[in-house]
Amino acid sequence: MGLAAGGLTAGLLPLKGWAGDDEDDKIPSASSTSVAALASTGLSGQRIVVAGGGMAGMTAAKYLRLWGGSGVQVTLVEPDAVYTSSIMSNLVLNGSRNIDSLRFKRDALTTKYGVVRKAGQVVAVNASARTVTVSDQSVLPYDRLVLAPGVSFDDAYGLTQADYETRTPHAWRAGAQTTLLRSQVAAMRNGDIFVMTIPKSPYRCPPGPYERACVVADYLKRAKGPNCKVLVLDENLAIQAERHTFELAFSTLHAGVIEYVPGVSHIVIDPTTRRVSYVDPVGGTQVVPARVVNPIVPHRANGSVAGGWLARAGLNNSADGRWANVDVLSYESTAPGALGIHVIGDAASCDMPKAGHVANQEAKICADAILRLLAGGQPFARPVANSACYSPITATTASWLTAVYQHDATERKMKVASNGGQTLVNGMPAAATESSSIDGDNFENMSIWFRTLMADTSA
């Protein structure tokens, strides 16, 4: 009985031998000499393809191996060896962080967990044949497919993808646009105007734009002078997350700098002159001469545009065709003919916010469900997801937001719960919890949270 001897003995590796969780913040990458103790499950020969190596995809690949064991083959289709975290990237804009500190190697997924990384992108899904085609023309068969493709950004407000890369960055996916936006902000002078726009929900990271406004306003006050303005043009009718915290921050901490305008429409941006025009909530057209424009443009599931790979496979089955609808017990697509295809992360429409730490938890629920299904069982009937995130409000203080989501079996949805796991409290839907204060302790805890989240996701 020499079957999978390595797989069995892997379960006996001592806990300390591969902790790898205590990394510091500087380009963390797990020790490549340590190997994780994978579960022994008896599963053997199953092939799982994970498409996309962001927060959702990395977590899914890792946990499928950690919980599925060495007999479960996991291939991660992802072009880049290094992930750049969008979480914490607003601290690049105020000069607190270098973008290098947000880079995480993906190699531990392979060296510690045995995930096979295929360098490339999925360009087609053949649901009936159960294969994906990769950008290098190779064809990967799968027993289960996990799509975590993230989002693509619309050409909006008169701007193009080239404008985002070179002139009017959205920087809503960290990378070169983040450093571009930082250089633009750093070059501002007292009296200049920073204009940012917020798209209609749903968008990734609900508190993120308001957090960015705070961090930029704080920097401009300290570094440039009291007369800069941060104009926040929100297509939504109200602040989308941490309303109490941000109303307080806008009206007190950053009063006189941040001007928040909800309910705007018809935004038009000239990428050369950076003049921004919009229609205000009472129907008047306004024109603003911005020094820096940061349009956080509408986004949608990657591949969901007409003719895109996700759309050709029929997986963008939300009402507006922008997202993938899923069963929240397993994240399996609800599109007809999509048996065995799961969608997680920002691309999925799943009752919870689009955010990296939420994607981390979706991935675990999905991985557990897939492993149960592969063994002939059913997904766990009462999964719980959580959302815990910290937001910097200045260079030294932060707030936090927390919600726990329970599964409502009647409506088949995830719903916020509090007061001992209740989704209704005194007859009203439970609400997320905002920190009662914005302070330095939160700011320090934010670093611990971020470091630990990234290690849980990629190491």
Place this chain on the structure above:
Amino acid sequence: MSKQQIPRRHDIGRALGALALILNLAACGGGTESEAGARIAEARSTIASARSASSGAATAAVTVPSTDGRLLASNCSQCHGTLGTSGFGEIRGSDSSELTEFATRTANRNIMAAHAQGYTPEQLQAIAAYLRQ
């Protein structure tokens, strides 16, 4: 020419079932076999080998321990590490009363209280039981 019996996946799966269960839990950091065994006995379901047409691989008839507690406890990893031994502090071996004690604190002053209050008492017990292994 004698015919060799080729071991089939589900035969091997059954044979390894019991050992696999214990090691599955051991892979997560040790713990008493009797505790694990009791939990497994409660939750055990022997899976039939019939497989839907949806998979190319033959089904392994494996006896799968309940992963409910493990999945619920995985919520903790974002702040306490994959193994529950880092981040904001070690949570392995925790007594479940430590978790339920958070129910009495003010949620918006304590992020862990806000967290704990999102779970039912039964869920907290399941998480604590898993972390005690």
